[in-house]
Amino acid sequence: MEIRVDLERIKRDILTLAKIGRRESDRGIYRMAFTDADIQGKQWLTQQIEQADLVASTDGAMNISGELPGTSDAPRVLVGSHIDTVPCAGALDGTLGVVVGLECLRTLRENGFQPERTLELIAFSDEEGRFGGMFGSQAVCGQLNPQSLETTTDMNGVLLREELARHGHDALAALDAARVPESIAAYIELHIEQGPVLDRTKKAVGVVDEITGLFTWAVTLRGEANHAGTTPMEMRNDAFMGLADFAHEIPRILEENGSERSRTTIGKVQILPGATNTVPGLVEFSLDVRDTSEVVLEELGAAFRKALSAIARRRNLMFEFAQKSYLRPVACHDAIVQLLMNQASELGLDHLRMPSGAAHDAQIMGSMVPVGMIFVPSKNGQSHSPAEWTAWSDIEAGANLMLQTLVQLSSATN
Incomplete structure (x- = not known):
């Protein structure tokens, strides 16, 4: 179809929504x-x-939907993302995918396009994990249970059920948001890259082929606190030196056990007692490990445990860890990846096939239905901050790629 999105409306929607909060x-x-x-x-x-003359609805997880009804009862195509943010966020993360999805359906409606498959915009609740997961997409995929809905809290101890009740909503209603997998033909999402690759390579769009899996650990190294002046170096059980040794081991472990898509980060460290004249007796730190292969993640986990155990023995420390989270990697559907690549070529867009190093609602949806993702460049790779931005021309390119892809996916023969 020779139709295009209206960039001015996209601008208006992004800038208007950015004022809220x-x-x-x-x-x-x-x-x-x-x-x-x-x-x-x-x-x-x-x-x-x-x-926009679309059919609006809200499900039990407070996901917001807008439908462009199809002419058949064939499984529908979902497009969207989320509009919740992290604290002190930028204007695009998640929001861009929702605004672009809305604009695509609005454009098709205005041009009299009648899809065979129903096209549904969906804005998922709590993708950023205030309450520990991806609440909206997990609800759609039937991954919630009554116990979690009753007991889940945020980092400040606020109960999910009480926060929802404050808005007149019953948390247990989220169980009713679960969809039958056979009712959905595909889920497709446009998102800012949140990294520097597209910006540095000057590509207009990225076509995601795999979404990274990850695990996070809370690690403790326990030694012995002692006086910094009277304890000889060779007689110390210094917990921080154990951490320093481990940090230097990470590049070797990634080279030997990881892949080019592996990432490992120590992002948070606490050193106790925390006095300038005291040998650290306790170190607690986080470990974030990512790869697009579940096998590689398992191998990295084993290698990190082995390294920490060896360092603990050598430094006379106690080592323990707790796994705080785990997300399986998800491959985008081959046919959707190829469709996106073909459509990008037809639109004359310089594009790159690439992995997603961040988790998205597509990762949860990919456990149940075929998924695809479009990335647009992030200026200087910045995200989750007010500096987050993407050129309007890149937004327009990604939106038109989404529009043409939805037209193709809306056919019941695809």
């Missing part, structure tokens, strides 16, 4: 899941769906 003090957006600002954002989105 923005603080003047730091210009960051604070639209964390199920806060008043998030609920206001959901209400704004519902209004835009209704104004």
Whole structure:
């Protein structure tokens, strides 16, 4: 179809939604899941769906949907992302995918396009994990249970069920958001890359072939606190030196046991007692490990355990860890990847096939239905901050790629 999105409407929607939850003090957006600002954002989105003459609805997980009805009862195609944010966020993460999905359905509606498959925009709740997971997409995939809905809290101890009740919503209703897998033909998502690859290689769009899996550990090395002046170096059980040894081991372990898509990060460290004149007796730190292969993740986990155990023995330390989270890697559907590549070529877009190093709702949806993802460049690779931005021309390119791909996917013969 020779139709194009309206970039001015996309601009308007992005800039309007960016005002909801923005603080003047730091210009960051604070639209964390199920806060008043998030609920206001959901209400704004519902209004835009209704104004576009699409069918608006909200499910038990407070996911917002807008439908362009199809002419058949064939499984539908879902397009979307999320509008909740991390604290002090930028204007695009998640939001861009929802706004572009809305614009695609709005454009098709205005041009009299009648899809065979129903096309559904969906804005998932709590992708950023305020309550520990990807609440909205997990609800759709039937991955929630009554116990978790009753007991889950955020980092400040706020109960999920109480936060939802504050807005007149029953947490247990999220169980009713589960979809039958056979009712969905595909889920497709447009997102900013959140990394520097597309920006540095000057590519207009990225076509995601795999979404990384990850595990996070909370690691403890326990030694003995002692006086910094009276304890000889060879007589110390210094927990921090154990961490230093391990940090230097990471590049070797990645080279021997990882792949070119492996990433490992120590992002948080606490050293106790934390006095300038005391040998550290306890170190607690986080370990974030990612790869697009589940086998590689298992091998990396084993290698890191072995290294930590050896360092603990050598330094006379106690070592223990707890796995805090685990997400399986997900491969995007081959046919959708190829369709996106073909459509990008037809539109004359310089594109790159690449992995996603961050988790997305597509990762959860990919456990149940075929998925595909489009990336657009992030300026200087920045994300999760007010500096996050993408050129309007790149947004327009990604949106038109999404539009043409939805046209192809909407055929019941695909």
